[in-house]
Amino acid sequence: RYNMQYNQYNQLISYDEINVSGLSESFWNSLIGDNGYGNIGGLIFSSFDVIASQFHLEADMDSMVGTLNGLFGSGNWEVCTLSSRENIGYNGRNQMTEYTEESWQFGEVDVEVPILDENGEVIVDPVTGEILTRSGKQKLNVRNYTVWMNAEYDGKGRLTSYDQYSISSTNLGIDKFKSYVNRLKTLGVTIPLREAGVVMNYTFFRGGIYNRAGRQIGFHETNGMIGSYFEDGILKEINSVSIRERIASYTSYNAIGQLLSYQEKNTGPTGAESYTWQLDAAYDYRGRVVSYTQENTSSDGRVSRTRVTDQVYNRLGQVLSYHDETLHFNADGDIKYKTITDRRNTIYNAFGQALFYDEISKTLDGRNALTQSDYSTYRVPEDIEASLYWLNGEDVVFTEYGSYNNEDVIIDFIVNERSEDGTILSYIKKMYKDDGERGDLLACEIVKNTEFDDFGSPLVQKRLLVSGAEFLQMDLSLIDWENIESLAVEGKGKTTIQVPTDLHKTFLEDWGKLNAIEVADLVIYNQTGEKTEYIITQYDEEGRPSAYKEKTLDANGNLILQNAFEVKYNSEGNVDKLYKREGTEGDFIELDEIAVRDIASKLQDEYKFLSSDNLKA
Numbered sequence: 001r002y003n004m005q006y007n008q009y010n011q012l013i014s015y016d017e018i019n020v021s022g023l024s025e026s027f028w029n030s031l032i033g034d035n036g037y038g039n040i041g042g043l044i045f046s047s048f049d050v051i052a053s054q055f056h057l058e059a060d061m062d063s064m065v066g067t068l069n070g071l072f073g074s075g076n077w078e079v080c081t082l083s084s085r086e087n088i089g090y091n092g093r094n095q096m097t098e099y100t101e102e103s104w105q106f107g108e109v110d111v112e113v114p115i116l117d118e119n120g121e122v123i124v125d126p127v128t129g130e131i132l133t134r135s136g137k138q139k140l141n142v143r144n145y146t147v148w149m150n151a152e153y154d155g156k157g158r159l160t161s162y163d164q165y166s167i168s169s170t171n172l173g174i175d176k177f178k179s180y181v182n183r184l185k186t187l188g189v190t191i192p193l194r195e196a197g198v199v200m201n202y203t204f205f206r207g208g209i210y211n212r213a214g215r216q217i218g219f220h221e222t223n224g225m226i227g228s229y230f231e232d233g234i235l236k237e238i239n240s241v242s243i244r245e246r247i248a249s250y251t252s253y254n255a256i257g258q259l260l261s262y263q264e265k266n267t268g269p270t271g272a273e274s275y276t277w278q279l280d281a282a283y284d285y286r287g288r289v290v291s292y293t294q295e296n297t298s299s300d301g302r303v304s305r306t307r308v309t310d311q312v313y314n315r316l317g318q319v320l321s322y323h324d325e326t327l328h329f330n331a332d333g334d335i336k337y338k339t340i341t342d343r344r345n346t347i348y349n350a351f352g353q354a355l356f357y358d359e360i361s362k363t364l365d366g367r368n369a370l371t372q373s374d375y376s377t378y379r380v381p382e383d384i385e386a387s388l389y390w391l392n393g394e395d396v397v398f399t400e401y402g403s404y405n406n407e408d409v410i411i412d413f414i415v416n417e418r419s420e421d422g423t424i425l426s427y428i429k430k431m432y433k434d435d436g437e438r439g440d441l442l443a444c445e446i447v448k449n450t451e452f453d454d455f456g457s458p459l460v461q462k463r464l465l466v467s468g469a470e471f472l473q474m475d476l477s478l479i480d481w482e483n484i485e486s487l488a489v490e491g492k493g494k495t496t497i498q499v500p501t502d503l504h505k506t507f508l509e510d511w512g513k514l515n516a517i518e519v520a521d522l523v524i525y526n527q528t529g530e531k532t533e534y535i536i537t538q539y540d541e542e543g544r545p546s547a548y549k550e551k552t553l554d555a556n557g558n559l560i561l562q563n564a565f566e567v568k569y570n571s572e573g574n575v576d577k578l579y580k581r582e583g584t585e586g587d588f589i590e591l592d593e594i595a596v597r598d599i600a601s602k603l604q605d606e607y608k609f610l611s612s613d614n615l616k617a
Helices: 025-032 045-054 061-072 174-187 468-472 502-516 593-606
Strands: 002-006 012-021 079-090 096-114 133-153 159-168 199-210 216-231 234-246 259-267 273-283 289-297 303-313 319-329 335-348 354-365 370-379 385-389 398-404 407-418 424-434 438-452 458-467 486-488 522-525 531-539 545-553 559-569 575-582
Touching: 012 045, 045 061, 061 096, 096 174, 133 174, 159 174, 407 438, 424 468, 438 468, 458 468, 575 593
Parallel strands: none
Antiparallel strands: 002 012, 012 079, 079 096, 096 133, 133 159, 159 199, 199 216, 216 234, 234 259, 259 273, 273 289, 289 303, 303 319, 319 335, 335 354, 354 370, 370 385, 398 407, 407 424, 424 438, 438 458, 458 486, 522 531, 531 545, 545 559, 559 575
């Protein structure tokens, strides 16, 4: 941050700021060395004056990219953000009430791009359902302008209202954006200016309410877009608005200030009102939501109740996958159906927008009868969509064209057996002579997947190739799989199956790292900064912890000691016996009644840890 300007009252009224993100590991290693020591000041801060003098919103981007490449190394940085905040205003209590900010993001980021066929549809592995991707680069050159104004505060200095307007060069183009911003700076803004081809986003925030701890529990917020845009040369107007009101009496936080539950009233463009009630939010050790329950009530009285669990994030804090179970009720409160959805493989662009993902979903009615087969949906930019249907029986799930014994063939892939979670255990490849349609059945290959990775993709298979005539006489249940050779998916044998993509391998690496981290279910801190973590390792049939670890760490996070416990409960659900093992090896020793009573008093009575309704805390 530089060019900081102050008024006669020593209040900051403007500044410029540079932020460079995506610095590579190789850059940091070269900077500080493998041993963690290095002359950071000599290498970086000596160049600061050069950056501050050369980098500004009207500078040439190529020259700035060259400077960054010289400083960090080409390919060792991703996105540079320049921002200039001006016209910072204050009230009589020295509280900020307004500012304008222009920002510019530019750079190049690594992205995974879906491979599309000649029809513009996603290509997927017919066996695993994995989206096939290739590595690519996405260039950024985006400008934003924001006006923040009319801020008001309560008697304790907490923000209660403000107005915000913003436009982006993605809607205007950079040259027109610059011209429009100059007009805004000259004329000011109270409502969005109406000019052809300009769309402005706005937010009106009102009624901020806080609890005793200073945490926001209620507000009234209006969000909208107003303006016009060109579509196929035709000017179209847009004036969209939505209102949400967070109801203070339903907002609560956990002991460390994380939002636990809230209820919101939503009003759409037509005036229809709906309600959202979210509760039971649970967080991981990085403060990211991993599960929650949400109930939605539509304007016509229909209700849905959703339980989201197992949210997995990438290193940027974006959700990659989750498990969703939703119950749908009619206006009378009767259950109509249930949907179970597993979202996987979400991929984002440099703006954090989800480019595409795939979902495996099934729908059941109120009697738990399957009403819709499992399916996987792939969503990609510009509404390009392709669907794979994992159907039962002889229904074809995927068709491709190939060759067999020097003849053109049509190949149907048919799922023969799946596990309860949808993993394909075996499938059949039927190869028909291509006569413009399916001709004679020439051959069939029956494939049995025997080993899988964490995402359900096969690692090892067994394959049996037979003629079409033989297949028609076969009983698949009588195949002697024990005496058929196992083949690695990577390509050994006469049939080549698509190997996992680089993206998939990255998922596996991140998944392995996530699984290697033990996320505590309960953390207790003492006044010296030490903490004790309790990690559940096994549950009994009643959903109570039957085994857990106890780890004590110093203020720097270093492990001091570790114990393991096994728990037995009596018929009333109270802790009856405890068995303890010190360290990671050795036998478990039964604790005496006094020790059991002390531990149960803390972990069962006080913290509800040793119970079926334990919550991460």
